Amino acid sequence: ETGVTxxxxxxxxxxxxxxxxxxxxxxxxxxxxxxKQSAKKPLELMFVYNFKxxxxxxxxxxxxxxxxxxxxxxxLHLHTLQPEDSALYLxxxxxxxxxxxxxxFGSGTRLTVV
Amino acid sequence: xxxxxxxxxxxxxxxxKNCTLQCNYTVSPFSNLRWYKQDTGRGPVSLTIMTFSxxxxxxGRYTATLDADTKQSSLHITASQxxxxxxxxxxxxxxxxxxxxxxIFGKGTTLSVSS
Numbered sequence: 292e293t294g295v296t297x298x299x300x301x302x303x304x305x306x307x308x309x310x311x312x313x314x315x316x317x318x319x320x321x322x323x324x325x326x327k328q329s330a331k332k333p334l335e336l337m338f339v340y341n342f343k344x345x346x347x348x349x350x351x352x353x354x355x356x357x358x359x360x361x362x363x364x365x366x367l368h369l370h371t372l373q374p375e376d377s378a379l380y381l382x383x384x385x386x387x388x389x390x391x392x393x394x395x396f397g398s399g400t401r402l403t404v405v
Numbered sequence: 406x407x408x409x410x411x412x413x414x415x416x417x418x419x420x421x422k423n424c425t426l427q428c429n430y431t432v433s434p435f436s437n438l439r440w441y442k443q444d445t446g447r448g449p450v451s452l453t454i455m456t457f458s459x460x461x462x463x464x465g466r467y468t469a470t471l472d473a474d475t476k477q478s479s480l481h482i483t484a485s486q487x488x489x490x491x492x493x494x495x496x497x498x499x500x501x502x503x504x505x506x507x508x509i510f511g512k513g514t515t516l517s518v519s520s
Contacts, residue, residue: 332512341505
């Protein structure tokens, strides 16, 4: 394991369901991120939390709602998703402000919207 | 425009052979460059991180080079193994930007090692 744990690993949900993705980092980092990875495309940054404050929201539809209750946990709440939202969702963390080196990813949640 | 271009898009090699993956970038100002290995359906795992002053860095059978003048990097894999089959992603961090938006991702090179 990398120190960033994501659950669940796989999720199949209907378009009317509500579900949440969870991310936990054990590295003492001060920033956490959600990324979306679709086939044949680079990782797309969705949300950034720096010191628990949301600092970026890259024009993500409101059907995705992030939550960062503390510096170690990050959630992505999902509701009324579309089939095109099916992708690998990756959580990452980093220690910002000192060298800006470490950037660690979780194993991802494979989401399928049916 | 800040971009990271990787080549080739995909590569097939025989087990035991060497290969080199390329990364060209136009990101400015430059902070550091990272190579990640991503197995299918898994998150990326860091192989190397290189700053402006570093030309070469090794991690086992993986050796990364950086030419900051020409804005090029390469990842050389020696004596390939079946487990090297994965996507290799080049990521450049832009200096001065906030967390998250500072990272510019390449599309990756998909490597397949066959026996």
